[in-house]
Amino acid sequence: MKCHTPGCSGEHEARAISHAVIYQERSFVVHDVPAEVCPECGEAVLAEETTMYLELLLRRKGRGKGTAFPFEI
Numbered sequence: 249m250k251c252h253t254p255g256c257s258g259e260h261e262a263r264a265i266s267h268a269v270i271y272q273e274r275s276f277v278v279h280d281v282p283a284e285v286c287p288e289c290g291e292a293v294l295a296e297e298t299t300m301y302l303e304l305l306l307r308r309k310g311r312g313k314g315t316a317f318p319f320e321i
């Protein structure tokens with residue numbers, strides 16, 4: 249996938265990243281999130297379904313329910 253950053257000619261590659269999310273005024277760092285990362289400028293793009301999934305996880309975590317997280321939070 250081509251990088252979206254203007255002036256950058258990098259090609260994004262699939263990698264697992266640590267992603268920081270703010271949810272209900274708390275910040276969570278989720279590790280091993282699958283993303284497309286540009287080796288040139290470091291821009292990371294998460295798939296829409298990944299973003300939705302993270303939101304779901306955080307919502308569950310916010311309620312203090314559910315212990316089976318595929319991502320470490």
Ligand SMILES: [Zn+2]
Pocket residue numbers: 251252253256257258286287288289290291
């Ligand atoms: Zn780039």
